Amino acid sequence: MSEIKFDQTEKDILVQKVKAYFRDELNQEIGGFDAEFLIDFFSKEVGSYFYNRGIYDAQAMLATKMEEVSESLYELEKPTEFAR
Numbered sequence: 001m002s003e004i005k006f007d008q009t010e011k012d013i014l015v016q017k018v019k020a021y022f023r024d025e026l027n028q029e030i031g032g033f034d035a036e037f038l039i040d041f042f043s044k045e046v047g048s049y050f051y052n053r054g055i056y057d058a059q060a061m062l063a064t065k066m067e068e069v070s071e072s073l074y075e076l077e078k079p080t081e082f083a084r
Contacts (some may be wrong), residue, residue, distance in 0.1 A: 014039050015035040019031075
């Protein structure tokens with residue numbers, strides 16, 4: 001998997017969220033450059049863990065849905081008799 005990249009609009013939103021977190025939770029002001037640097041760092045270093053968790057969750061959801069489809073198809077079966 002390649003590095004997770006965000007388009008400029010997404011990055012702008014993330015920068016604002018990081019800056020707000022630092023201001024509201026840590027009582028520190030952080031500039032846009034520093035916030036963007038942190039986003040790039042976390043994206044590169046831990047982003048794949050979050051990405052993989054999303055893949056695992058999607059696989060589990062898909063498996064559940066496929067089981068539901070399989071059960072629905074089984075319910076559509078018509079009774080048969082074997083002639084002897």
